[in-house]
Amino acid sequence: MTADLFEAVPDVRPSREAMADGAVLLRGFARPVESDLLAALREIVAQAPFRHMFTPGGHQMSVAMTNCGNFGWVTDRGGYRYDGVDPDTAKPWPAMPLVFRELALRAAAAGGFDGFVPDACLINRYEPGARMSLHQDKDENDFGAPIVSVSLGLPAIFMFGGIRRSDRPRRFRLEHADIAVWGGPSRLFFHGVAPLADGEHAVLGRQRVNLTFRKAR
Ligand code: SIN
Ligand code: FE2
Numbered sequence: 001m002t003a004d005l006f007e008a009v010p011d012v013r014p015s016r017e018a019m020a021d022g023a024v025l026l027r028g029f030a031r032p033v034e035s036d037l038l039a040a041l042r043e044i045v046a047q048a049p050f051r052h053m054f055t056p057g058g059h060q061m062s063v064a065m066t067n068c069g070n071f072g073w074v075t076d077r078g079g080y081r082y083d084g085v086d087p088d089t090a091k092p093w094p095a096m097p098l099v100f101r102e103l104a105l106r107a108a109a110a111g112g113f114d115g116f117v118p119d120a121c122l123i124n125r126y127e128p129g130a131r132m133s134l135h136q137d138k139d140e141n142d143f144g145a146p147i148v149s150v151s152l153g154l155p156a157i158f159m160f161g162g163i164r165r166s167d168r169p170r171r172f173r174l175e176h177a178d179i180a181v182w183g184g185p186s187r188l189f190f191h192g193v194a195p196l197a198d199g200e201h202a203v204l205g206r207q208r209v210n211l212t213f214r215k216a217r
Contacts, residue, residue: 020162026107054075063130065124068094071217072120073216081139103179104118111182125210128206129198145183147214148179150178154207155199155208156210159191
């Protein structure tokens with residue numbers, strides 16, 4: 001037995017965990033590119049700042065959002081849609097960085113979905129207390145492509161249900177650099193995020209940022 005066995009606290013979580021048929025959690029998958037991701041994120045947010053959008057029903061969302069890629073997901077009194085232009089800046093969304101695209105492609109493949117080429121990346125910022133209620137991702141044209149969802153910063157409880165809103169969701173703790181991938185039989189499953197617990201993340205501070213990659217068109 002050597003001393004180095006005791007030097008680091010091992011990550012005892014399994015590296016992958018099935019959430020449902022077609023849905024998997026890839027623990028720590030983003031770690032190797034973490035600093036490049038964060039540098040690219042800072043540039044995106046400088047061009048397209050986070051904002052709290054309004055739902056069609058007139059409620060302001062607790063999660064702040066922005067986008068990168070050819071299309072961005074937006075919501076306002078007119079409804080939910082993908083738009084090539086940022087309504088706040090009237091400019092196209094920032095381009096999707098290569099490090100984002102490559103990570104999404106590799107994570108999708110690890111989840112069993114080869115050839116994933118996202119054209120939209122919704123970026124969600126949760127501060128303590130922010131939450132996302134159960135919903136389906138269904139504003140995309142092609143449900144053949146999966147959803148790839150990267151967690152950064154504070155841990156969150158991800159709720160992953162079934163095809164019906166009434167299906168009881170299972171709860172998964174998502175930590176910094178974890179990636180969830182769902183597609184195929186679970187592509188339209190309801191999911192959401194419980195109110196974010198307060199805390200301080202070593203790199204991101206008092207927030208969680210989530211990158212959600214989709215093929216919108
Ligand atoms: C979403 O469904 O858009 C967000 C999921 C998450 O923040 O983990
Ligand atoms: Fe979603």
